[in-house]
Amino acid sequence: KPVAWGYEGDIGPCNWHKYFPKAGGKRQSPIDIDTSATQYDGSFKPLRIHYDSHMCSSLTNNGHTFCMSVNSDQCNLSGGPLEDKYRLLQFHCHWGSDDTKGSEHTVDGHQYAAELHLVHWNTDKFKSADEAIEKNQGIAVLTAFIKAGKEHRGWNHVLSHFKDIKKVQGTSTVNEDFNPKCLLPENQTDYWTYEGSLTTPPCHESVRFIIFKEVVEVSSEQLAQFRSLCVCSSRKRDTGEDEHLVDNFRPIQPLNGRVVKASFQ
């Protein structure tokens, strides 16, 4: 029986290590990026992000986030700090209960309104995503910070499906011509990178994070749509209200001597 976990109370992040021992490991995520301590690495090759548009995918509310699963073998990532080729598996976000919080990583202590994770698995070293997800160098997560600002047209292709996934386990098939590359910032040469973990249980220490410096803007109304998702299919708050999915971000974890590299000076 899977162990229940969440972001508050007894099943919250402070207790994850009791059932998910890796959550107490030495290379956990997220972290604060102290820009005065990052180290420029001039050896990185250009990042190669090749996604195609014709990838039928499905959008699900898994109770912890919305997850767009991708089943195209044409969406690949390589270059930058990566030694191998990685394939896009899914993308999801972490966000807050208002625009002042929501990202998992912080930059010099600043928290953004949300954080996009594009999860890729190492197809050179492993035979399946399930195998890669628990192995060192198995996962690469392209990460973009999100702040409230002007409307983001690309995000509407995802948000237009949210009415179908308001409840947990809700799923919606996404057939239209959508390329997740449109969700990334324009500047894809300036990023920070370090070795960390899944930010949700089982918190496997298998992740190479690549975090773009440029912040993506979406409108406050679009951010509010993230918060329209519900965390359960039935349970209502004692007020009879649906419990909305908000503040699904893990607290900052100890750096434990890790160095965050920068692709820029």
Ligand SMILES: Cc1cc(=S)c(O)co1
């Ligand atoms: C595989 C995976 C990665 C991240 S970062 C997450 O939040 C959930 O699942």
Ligand SMILES: [Zn+2]
């Ligand atoms: Zn994530």
